[in-house]
Amino acid sequence: MSINWYPGHMKKTKETISENLKIVDLVIEVLDARIPVSSKNPDILEIAKHKKRLTILNKMDLADERDILNWKNYLISNKISDYVLAISAENGKNLNEMKKIIDEIYKIKLEKVKKRGLIKTEVRAMIVGIPNVGKSKLINKLARKTKARVGDKPGFTKGKQWVKASATLELLDTPGVLWPRFDDPKVGYSLAITGSIKDDILPIEEVASVFIDRLKSLHKLDLIANAYNLEEDINVKENFEIFNLLEKRLGILKKEENDYNKIAKVILRDYRSGKIGKFCLETV
Numbered sequence: 001m002s003i004n005w006y007p008g009h010m011k012k013t014k015e016t017i018s019e020n021l022k023i024v025d026l027v028i029e030v031l032d033a034r035i036p037v038s039s040k041n042p043d044i045l046e047i048a049k050h051k052k053r054l055t056i057l058n059k060m061d062l063a064d065e066r067d068i069l070n071w072k073n074y075l076i077s078n079k080i081s082d083y084v085l086a087i088s089a090e091n092g093k094n095l096n097e098m099k100k101i102i103d104e105i106y107k108i109k110l111e112k113v114k115k116r117g118l119i120k121t122e123v124r125a126m127i128v129g130i131p132n133v134g135k136s137k138l139i140n141k142l143a144r145k146t147k148a149r150v151g152d153k154p155g156f157t158k159g160k161q162w163v164k165a166s167a168t169l170e171l172l173d174t175p176g177v178l179w180p181r182f183d184d185p186k187v188g189y190s191l192a193i194t195g196s197i198k199d200d201i202l203p204i205e206e207v208a209s210v211f212i213d214r215l216k217s218l219h220k221l222d223l224i225a226n227a228y229n230l231e232e233d234i235n236v237k238e239n240f241e242i243f244n245l246l247e248k249r250l251g252i253l254k255k256e257e258n259d260y261n262k263i264a265k266v267i268l269r270d271y272r273s274g275k276i277g278k279f280c281l282e283t284v
Contacts, residue, residue: 017174025125028127038190063278224242
């Protein structure tokens with residue numbers, strides 16, 4: 001499977017990122033802690049290779065702590081990022097730790113400008129990431145007010161915007177940007193499962209079925225049974241049989257045979273909200 005989609009505004013955003021790198025001190029890449037590989041734009045590492053990089057594993061409240069720790073160690077040891085921090089932009093968890101990292105970068109920059117006779121400076125940081133990963137929510141938390149518009153639909157942020165987060169920090173928010181195509185089916189499905197691409201890009205019943213397959217491979221299928229109080233052993237069931245059990249349990253009537261659209265939407269909605277469980281779809 002190769003998913004080809006590259007809206008015009010995403011091409012423009014990539015150009016904006018490249019153009020503004022010369023004036024920023026730090027590139028903050030926000031990843032989804034549940035899918036650190038699939039939510040990482042491979043272009044960013046090359047584009048920002050000469051800048052300090054802070055990787056944010058957002059939505060830590062929806063992921064497993066042990067998996068997050070493994071990812072942090074992996075990203076640092078492989079020199080993919082200079083700093084790695086897990087946060088929840090939704091509830092503000094660990095934002096103080098993020099401010100400590102930015103303060104460290106500020107002090108280094110201040111020492112440099114003092115040598116040129118200046119007494120004031122600020123850290124300029126560019127925030128990048130795929131759609132719906134929480135960039136605008138993060139900016140709003142840092143600025144302690146709603147300065148960047150926030151939505152729960154992929155691609156909500158429109159155009160670049162500078163936000164004065166504090167006396168020593170300016171943030172450049174950019175719209176979510178994806179790469180032109182996904183040659184690896186796993187990447188495309190991971191983005192679809194977590195809601196980073198719109199639900200009409202791939203057949204939603206197919207996405208939900210792949211999600212069930214992921215649970216099987218992670219040995220976490222019991223999370224489905226627990227979330228919906230299923231009494232039968234679903235570990236021995238085919239995916240369509242699990243869908244049928246869920247339809248009966250939730251009282252969802254399908255329009256025709258093999259129509260699993262409604263149950264697929266419920267499963268994905270409940271996973272994205274954490275109802276089914278808090279775990280990573282990708283592990284290291």
